[in-house]
Amino acid sequence: MIVTRFAPSPNGRLHLGHAFSAIVAHDLAVARGGRFLLRIEDIDGARSRPELADEFRRDLAWLGLEWDEVPAQSTRVVQYDWMAQEVLYRSLGVLYSCRCTRAEVAAAARETAPDGSQVYPGTCREHPVIGDTSHCAWRIDMAQACEIAGPLTWVDELAGEQQARPELFGDVVILRKDAPASYHLAATIDDNADGVTLVTRGMDLFDSTHVHRLLQALLGLPVPTWHHHPLLLDANGRKLAKRRGSPALAELRQAGEDGRVLAEHLRAGKLPAGISLSEGLHSDL
Numbered sequence: 662m663i664v665t666r667f668a669p670s671p672n673g674r675l676h677l678g679h680a681f682s683a684i685v686a687h688d689l690a691v692a693r694g695g696r697f698l699l700r701i702e703d704i705d706g707a708r709s710r711p712e713l714a715d716e717f718r719r720d721l722a723w724l725g726l727e728w729d730e731v732p733a734q735s736t737r738v739v740q741y742d743w744m745a746q747e748v749l750y751r752s753l754g755v756l757y758s759c760r761c762t763r764a765e766v767a768a769a770a771r772e773t774a775p776d777g778s779q780v781y782p783g784t785c786r787e788h789p790v791i792g793d794t795s796h797c798a799w800r801i802d803m804a805q806a807c808e809i810a811g812p813l814t815w816v817d818e819l820a821g822e823q824q825a826r827p828e829l830f831g832d833v834v835i836l837r838k839d840a841p842a843s844y845h846l847a848a849t850i851d852d853n854a855d856g857v858t859l860v861t862r863g864m865d866l867f868d869s870t871h872v873h874r875l876l877q878a879l880l881g882l883p884v885p886t887w888h889h890h891p892l893l894l895d896a897n898g899r900k901l902a903k904r905r906g907s908p909a910l911a912e913l914r915q916a917g918e919d920g921r922v923l924a925e926h927l928r929a930g931k932l933p934a935g936i937s938l939s940e941g942l943h944s945d946l
């Protein structure tokens with residue numbers, strides 16, 4: 662059975678781009694007789710606002726969607742830690758501790774990853790912290806991990822078969838020092854734990870899938886299919902964002918707009934003035 666999901670982070674209110682994403686995931690599941698899941702991605706304790714999770718549920722109901730909710734990320738911290746420490750560190754030996762600050766990485770980095778982050782220059786790879794690692798992040802030795810995993814492919818329903826290229830991201834953080842796990846590790850473990858078979862999300866996360874595919878191989882997890890949908894863009898061709906003035910769904914709801922009508926319009930491609938759908942199969946927005 663097909664299982665899709667919508668996985669918002671409660672660090673900002675949902676806007677039309679989120680509505681579109683939730684509708685795509687919901688409709689793919691319904692059209693194929695499957696399940697649509699809601700997962701609250703609250704791994705980032707410092708930025709998460711618990712009250713937003715309830716607002717998200719009200720937004721989705723207002724859009725006329727029905728879902729099954731699975732455990733939030735904050736309930737899975739032990740699993741993230743176990744997978745990282747027992748499998749990646751102890752069994753495979755592909756993690757190392759890193760004490761570099763963000764500023765140090767920025768100063769030494771020479772390459773940029775596809776998601777715009779800086780590729781870690783490898784400073785701590787040869788000299789990881791021994792002893793007290795409580796103030797360290799844990800990074801993956803990407804070259805070694807790729808060698809263990811061998812060549813990998815993954816399939817996006819819209820873009821077709823992809824050669825996995827996790828090496829473009831370099832030694833990414835797997836366990837953060839300021840949060841229990843990185844997005845890459847948490848999303849990979851959660852999608853497996855939730856039985857997701859079709860990972861549905863925006864094209865802006867397309868490249869992250871290279872890293873997720875590698876982690877699946879290392880952790881021995883089954884491989885889902887992906888569906889990276891186009892994004893809603895503002896009048897300047899940028900991805901919708903609350904900080905760039907996209908109204909929150911909650912504001913539209915409170916102003917008396919009909920969420921089901923809005924959902925039908927989004928499905929039919931009738932977008933509000935100034936908003937368009939991104940083109941192409943892959944986007945660097």
Ligand code: GLU
Nearest residue numbers: 668669670702848862866
């Ligand atoms: N939590 C992420 C976000 O709100 C989505 C992650 C995903 O769909 O894999 O952008």
